[in-house]
Amino acid sequence: MQFRTKARAVDLLGKGQIADLPTAITELWKNGYDAYADNLKAELFKKGYQGLENDYFIISDDGKGMSNSDILDKWLVLGTDSKSRAELDIESEDTLWKQPRIKAGEKGIGRLSIAYVGNPMFMISKKIGYNYELVFFDWRLLENFNLFISDIVIPTKTVENLENLGDDLIFLKREFLKNFTDEKYKNYYINSNGELDDITSSDKAFVSKWDNQQLILKDEIIESVLQCDLNKILIKNFIDHFEKAKYKTGTLFLTYNPIDQILDLSEKDIDGLEDRKFVISSLTGFTNPFKGEESKVKNSFLINIKDETFDLLNSRGNFFTKDDFDLADVYIKGIFDGYGSFNGKIRIYDEVIDYVYTSSRKKDKRSFYGEIPIELGYSQGEEKSSSLTESQFKSIKDKVEEFGGLYIFRDEFRVLPYGRETADFLRFEERRSRRAGTYYFSYRRMYGYLDITRDRNEFLKDKSSREGLINNAQYRAFTNDAISFFVTLAQDYFATEAKESLFLNKKKQLNDEHEALKADKERDRKEKIAFTKSLNEYPKKLEEHQSKYENLLNELDAKLDNLNVTYSEIESILDELQILDIEFKGILPKVPKRYKPTETQKERLYKFENRLNNYFEVVAPKRELLNRKAQDKLEIRDLKIDFTKKYNSYISSLEKELNANRQTLESKADSLLKEYKERSRNLIKNLSENKDEIVNNIISKDQVSLHTDKIQDLYSSLLNQAQGTLFPLVEHINRLSFDIDEEQVQGAYKAQYDQMKYQWEQTRDTAQLGIAVEIIDHEFNQLYAKINNQINVLNNNEIVSCIKEFNYLEKNFKQLEDKYALLSPLYRISGAVTKDISCNVVFKYLLEFFENQIEEYNIKFEVSDSFKNHIIKIKEPVIHTIFINIINNAVYWMRNKEERIIKLDYLIDSNEIIIANSGEKIPDYRLDKIFDLFYTQRPNGRGIGLYLSKQSLNEAGLDIYATNNKKLNSLNGACFVINQLSSNNV
Template identity: 70%
Template structure:
């Protein structure tokens, strides 16, 4: 007598034991890793992509693959022990000559999880030197409870030539369909009956309809197209809806998409220094695009994220109830030990478990991070926050998911957040298990976590006790140690002060922006009224006999408007740096103001002279006296207005100081009489002394934080120091340094990148040149013309690249006399296409052509290219586009002028600042480097609007000898 196995047992072991889609994919990826793959891939080809009529799902790896005997003796044999044996592989052909790996799989049934993904399925697998093996199967066949395993035919065929894969595929399908030839079993009972007849019909129909479309065929062919190809690929013809819906970004079921992403990220432990370089990708091919699903909502954690943690824990549980390690609270590191008072026995020993965990504060004001750092980390924590479990550096599901709070952090916080500080959703980190250290912590057969055995319960008890005790020691509302609470309060106070300052700055910016909108209108109204008065005065003074009384009112109004004119000049805030938009609007308004002054001043001066000629000395003396008094009254009014504001503010601060002081005193006095009357013992006096001392310290600390700093600040104030300007200067410096640092991170590798690109281009050009030569020798006669075009175009590309060569090879270059006609000819060739396409007139003077400059060739060429490149960009909206190169022999200055946009006065120096650019996506590096390079060569470059140089009234740059200040 012996056991016989029904076919549905395999279905129960496979699809029936898989908890969800991510688990199914993870199991197959683990098998790929065990087969020494470095690249594990899942791909969804959505209907419509590249003309596909159906959707397909492919999961593949570049592992060692299988031969015919491997498929028969291993893949089709369930529960093989090859992964559970203790011995490691030996570095050989079977390991693809890689270092032996600890196996991620152990039960020998993970391969069956492919049944979860959909049906039917085609498996292609290839071992180096062997032909590709093809297996076709529909796992739903195993759902028939009348079939035994030995009744099932699983078609397997070698594919000697992939070009005939469709023929082999057709044969595989026919062989698979032979499973339905028998209608009765050995006892003459129907094999398919009842509702399973519909299942039979579906399987047959979908097998007949299964077809390898051309884009999918190309994918399969490219995977196994050489003798050295290796790996395994599963093609699922009708993926389950959960897979197909992953491509629908607008789908209402966003939670499912995010669940899959968060479950498949972190396949190997990225938070630990490990020597596992495995790539996991889930490509979505949809419409006209391809993207990686795993990075669609944001990147996973890296080890560097621990540096951003406000609280950081690193240590080990020893397996018997003890924890030893360190805790970093903000910027202070302390040693920490914990011992669980539970009963110890051998059966509860779970082995040593290292833990490393970061914790992010819920509010930015309680964190030491910058706004950008906090936002970036919070995004990651929101998407992926949780405590992960890794075994031998491979993720154990479902730990790390939002609903996998196996240490009950949130349950405790719901009872009392003040005592139970730690939140599962704000942490990120891992528990590090291995088979060797923790043999009794095993996966459930359903892959839904660890088995709830004695060792597991002992560990969770230790871990929960550790976090509870740690919170009570340092993080609870009434913690034993005040280190965290004191530091948190200090950070909160600093951040709240900064936020208040930002709010005030924002209000000032908004007010300044509004004023910039109002000033032009007020100027226009002022100008109209002033012109009317001047015209009236002119008419009066043109009369033959005019008395002072007839023009007195007009002169008084003009005096009044002259005093009001200062209010038309925008008051630029000193505490912050105006934005570029505000500067631009201010610059345009100042232009209008200047034009107004230039227009009005001559007319007013002429009328003043005419009035002096017409009026008597007595009348002029009266008018002068009134003007004098008007200036005195205006000054007195301004001073009094600000004095009143000062008095009101001082009174308000004084009253606020008194109120706050009174509250603090009352707080200390309120229990005085009650405590004195309640004293009946010496012990009480000692206790009350300590209590009052603590309360006093708390109140004096509050005064130190809130009251005294303001008084100290007022005490330091002086009329001789403009505090607003000083603060604005420091803030401007900080903003500039912060901006430069952010830009530096993006450009730090620029020099290396140029060298790499140069090296790669040289190799690429050499290869293409060689191939063109070979092709040219073998081309058909009727294709010579087309080949000639190809060769010519490549030559042009090569010539353009050659133009770049002198620009970056500075280190070995020597100074030489460069005639400026060489520079002009180089620029004409370099910008040939842009000059032609933009209809630019490129002029050059004879003086420039004859001039010679002694300098390194790359330096001077780079300067001209940067300036001309900018000129071409800023001339794009001009009707007449002219660039001129000139030389002024008298001052020994080179002039580069164009008819593009004029550079505002306030930007003339700024354009040479590092990372300053007004061009969209501009880096602001070119002109900075140009100036630096020229300075090192004893030359200088500056921008100017002086009409002596800027004859096109556009942008103009001048190169001259550098003057050193002594």
């Protein structure tokens, strides 16, 4: 007598043991990992993608693949023990000549996970030197509790190539459908196309094991099998998969009718977000990324929907890397020794300390779990408590919110479910919910890993469901040790009443700094709002002022036309004009010293200033004319009265401004002094309120010593509070001086910081640009040589040489060659030598370089003889680059002008070269800024050209500046002047 196994047992071992979709995919990827694959992929083809009529799901790897005997003797044999024995392979063909890997699987049933994702299944596998192996099966067949394993037919087929996969699939389907018929009647029941014949039910002789209870299942399976197809998109995907593999090997599973959970991953609606997040968080970090080592494999999950393809695993941001530990406010690295002790280092902000912990539990060899290294980063929940910059804090916060948790990796391979949001196996959140001030650590704010191996931690084993570790004595001992470690660590450094104040002091310092900066930003925000408001109100204020002023001038003019006009008749008009004259200076919005206006605001302010100046130029002459007219009409006595009134109005206006600021100063000083006294009283009160009680209760010398220490600690704590709040204010006020504008100083430093920060961010792009230019230059030379060689070959061929298209190609290539030759003087500036360069040669070079633009925009050059005759001593690439950059900008800014002129001149008297154009005029406030690194007004411009031009000229003893001086800027557009570098600039 012997055991017989029902087919249902295989179903229970396979799909029945899989907890969820990520676990199923992970089990299949594990098999690919064990097969020495470099790329593991899951791919969903959604109905509608490039015309697909059905949904398909593919899981593939580029590992060593399987031969026919591998499939029959290994893949179709459950519980193979090669992995559970943890035997290492030998570097050979069987490892694809890679370093042997420790097997991720161990039970020999992970392959059955494919049953979880959908049915039927079509598998293709190829091994080096072998043909392709095809397998077709519907795992639902195993759900028939009447069938034994020996009753099941799993069809396979060996093929040389994938060209006739459609026919091969029909054959496999026909073979599979034999599972539903009696051998005697099979030819009548299934035709040669693998389809059901239209015959009467009396001719159908089903195996008795498909009884009434199984008929629905039978019909579902047969209908699904008959609908299985292969189209061009799928076949191309299969062929590409094997062609792209290094050894053209691997295994691929095609699943028809994928489960709804897979299909829902392509939907981006709100209802599916949590499930997508669950799947993504479970499949990322497939092999340990925290160690900074290059991953042995790359895994991806592609979604093909409509005309879009995206990788699901990257759709919610990138996973952690080792570098993220540098952004941790708290960093833990050490080893649990397996008996209850931890030895390692803790970094609290920027302070590193050695830390040793020993559990009080009884040391029992039966609970020894082996050494477990841990590396963990912890992110503060609020930016004010973090030492990171705003961008760094946001970067790590986004990752922690998406992927935060404590992961477990066995032999560098992730163990599920650890790391998931719900897998808080050390119960951090449970303790924190009871008292955050005591337990501190939150599972949702940490990221890192526990490193276990099969050798070191042999008793920490997976559950049969592959959902966590078995809850045995070793597992319980480890979790108890880890929990006690984190509880003790929190009490030592991070609790509200921690034994050590290192963390709390640093956190308080950061909080105080943050609050100070927050208040400073709020002050900046208010100034920004006020400045923006004044800009918006300016046009109306100017119009009202101008209208009122002009009306008064007209009224005064009319009054003065009267021969007998008296002072009393025009006194009120003169008084109002005087008030408007004083108000005139305050019309233009005042730029805050601490706040740096935006470029748009500067542009508006510049236009407002021009408008105000134009207004003044119009009314000033008329006002002066009327003043003289009034002087002619009025007596000296009346004029003295009017002058006295004007004098007094200026005194009154100044007095008003000074008094208003004095009142603000007195009010603020009173407020600060009042608050200082109040805080001081509270500190004194905290130190002295229990004095009498303490003194009266002292009855021994030991108590004197004890209370002395307590009072000393309290005094130090209160003094620290004063030093952190009260004294800095006094020191700041003490440093204030009427001779130093603190607001202006702070504004200048802030502007410098913002500029440095912006430049640093841009410098990285510039470095990459430089590298790219070198690569392009090298590749251009290679490409040029190849094309030129091929043209010469074609030219020698009599058949080709007569073709007009060839001549056209040759002509266009020569044009490209000419353009490339124009660039040659710009290369390798550092290797060029200084020599005399004729400006006439430079001019001719510009005509060639800008030939197309000159023709397209009808650009005219005005070039003086003095320019053509001038000689400049400089490196040729430098002068060419400078002129190209300036002319290129000129072309851009002249596009919308009716007349497009570029003027090149040399002023002999001042030894200056003029490069002017008729394009947009540069606003006065930008004349200096345009030479700053990364400053640009052109869309997509980098702001590098003019900066480099100035630097290069300075190195050659020359300088360049922009000007709106009408004597030099005769075209009233942009004007640049190259002159000798003055000694003050050296």
